Amino acid sequence: QAQLVESGGGLVQVGGSLRLSCAASGRASSRHTMAWFRQAPGKEREFAAAVRRNSGSTTYAESVKGRFTISSDNAKNTMYLQMNSLKAEDTAVYYCAAGWPRAVENSDAYDYWGQGLQVTVSS
Numbered sequence: 001q002a003q004l005v006e007s008g009g010g011l012v013q014v015g016g017s018l019r020l021s022c023a024a025s026g027r028a029s030s031r032h033t034m035a036w037f038r039q040a041p042g043k044e045r046e047f048a049a050a051v052r053r054n055s056g057s058t059t060y061a062e063s064v065k066g067r068f069t070i071s072s073d074n075a076k077n078t079m080y081l082q083m084n085s086l087k088a089e090d091t092a093v094y095y096c097a098a099g100w101p102r103a104v105e106n107s108d109a110y111d112y113w114g115q116g117l118q119v120t121v122s123s
Helices: 026-030
Strands: 004-007 010-013 018-024 034-040 046-052 058-060 068-074 078-083 092-099 110-111 117-122
Touching: 004 092, 018 046, 018 092, 026 078, 034 068, 034 110, 046 068, 046 078, 058 068, 078 110
Parallel strands: 010 117
Antiparallel strands: 004 018, 018 078, 034 046, 034 092, 046 058, 068 078, 092 110, 092 117
16 A cells, blocks of 8 residues: 655746645654655756654755755644745656655655655746
8 A cells, every 4th residue: 555645746937936745654654864855857866855753854855945945744643845936947747755864865765655746837
C-alpha cells in the first residue's frame, strides 16, 4: 500500500504560489526526517528542503531558501511545502521522501518515496 501520498501540484504563473502536501502512513510515518526533492527535465534529482520531525529543524537548498517553507504536522503525519515567488526554474517533478538520513541532502538515505508531483511554472 502507498506509504507516502503527495498532493497539490499543478500549473502556476511566475511569481505565484503553490502548497504541496505529503501524507505518510505505515512504516513511513515512523521516519524522523521528511524531505522534498525535485527533478527538472533533463536534470538529476536534487534536494529542495527537509524537516526533522522530532525537533522541527529545517534545511533548505540555496535555490529555494527564502521562498519555500517546509513544515510538518506530526499529529496528521503530513508534511507541507509552501512555495512562494515561484520561478520558471522551479518547474520539476517534486518527490516526497521519508527516512533516517544523517545528511538530509543525501537522497540515497531515504527509504520511502512518493509517486511524484508535477509543478509547472509558466512565464
